[in-house]
Amino acid sequence: MRQNFVIDTHKNKEVIDLTEEINRRLEKIKATDGIVHLQVMHTTCALTTADLDPGTDKDYIEAIEKIFPKGSWIHPHDPTHVGDHIMSSIFGPSVVLDVSEGKLSLGKVLMQIVAKNNVQLMIEKLKESRHKITSINAEGFKGDVKFIFAVIERKDVKEFIELVKSIEPDAFYTIEDVKSVSEGLPAPKKKHSFGDFAAQFHWTRKGK
Numbered sequence: 001m002r003q004n005f006v007i008d009t010h011k012n013k014e015v016i017d018l019t020e021e022i023n024r025r026l027e028k029i030k031a032t033d034g035i036v037h038l039q040v041m042h043t044t045c046a047l048t049t050a051d052l053d054p055g056t057d058k059d060y061i062e063a064i065e066k067i068f069p070k071g072s073w074i075h076p077h078d079p080t081h082v083g084d085h086i087m088s089s090i091f092g093p094s095v096v097l098d099v100s101e102g103k104l105s106l107g108k109v110l111m112q113i114v115a116k117n118n119v120q121l122m123i124e125k126l127k128e129s130r131h132k133i134t135s136i137n138a139e140g141f142k143g144d145v146k147f148i149f150a151v152i153e154r155k156d157v158k159e160f161i162e163l164v165k166s167i168e169p170d171a172f173y174t175i176e177d178v179k180s181v182s183e184g185l186p187a188p189k190k191k192h193s194f195g196d197f198a199a200q201f202h203w204t205r206k207g208k
Contacts, residue, residue: 001029013064015050015057023103031102033158039094044084046091049106098155101175105155108178113148113164114140115171122167123148129163151178 003025007016022036040047050056064087073082098105115122119135126133126148133150152160157175164171 009045013061015052015060017052019104019106026099026102026104031099033101034099035096036099036104037094037096041093043093044081044088046088046093047095048091049095049097100154100157103154105153105157107154108151109154109157110176110178111148111150111152111157111160112174112176113150113171114138114145114173115148115164115168116140116143116145117170118168119146119148122164122171125163125167126150126160129160131160 005021005025007018007021009016018038022038026036038047050060068083068087070083073079075082075085113122123133123135131150131152133148135146135148138145138147150160161173164173
């Protein structure tokens with residue numbers, strides 16, 4: 001399904017994050033899993049992927065300006081645009097991105113699992129897969145349950161869910177977008193026990 005849309009720019013050089021716009025359009029067409037092909041139709045702009053933490057857009061622009069200094073261009077149409085044409089040709093006019101669970105497979109998500117049976121096995125298997133997890137005991141409608149939390153890459157969501165469901169088919173889970181993550185520990189090695197890092201692992205999430 002092809003869609004065209006216009007993005008307004010307000011500066012001579014500007015980095016614009018299209019993630020939410022693309023995800024909104026994927027949601028509108030009820031996308032599930034697959035790929036999306038994005039292409040710009042102008043020769044002085046380009047597409048790429050980036051981790052846009054605050055200030056990163058300015059870093060990109062500064063780096064680009066250092067890579068492409070002003071020159072004595074001889075392009076007959078408008079010599080002042082030659083540098084912009086060269087910059088966009090280096091980055092490229094298109095990207096192909098993975099789509100998972102109806103959204104671009106970019107960034108991180110918070111997985112929240114509620115399970116009653118085979119919980120210890122699930123924890124062990126998740127650790128073996130090098131997922132950072134923490135768990136707490138809780139009381140559910142029908143007795144004691146375990147809450148398991150993990151911040152993972154969106155691209156790994158499908159594999160994560162398949163692992164959980166292979167151990168406990170009745171496990172309940174939710175997926176939340178994560179805007180930013182602060183992690184104090186590296187991924188655990190296979191021989192580490194859950195208690196070695198569960199008490200220390202922490203995450204922060206900024207709401208939309």
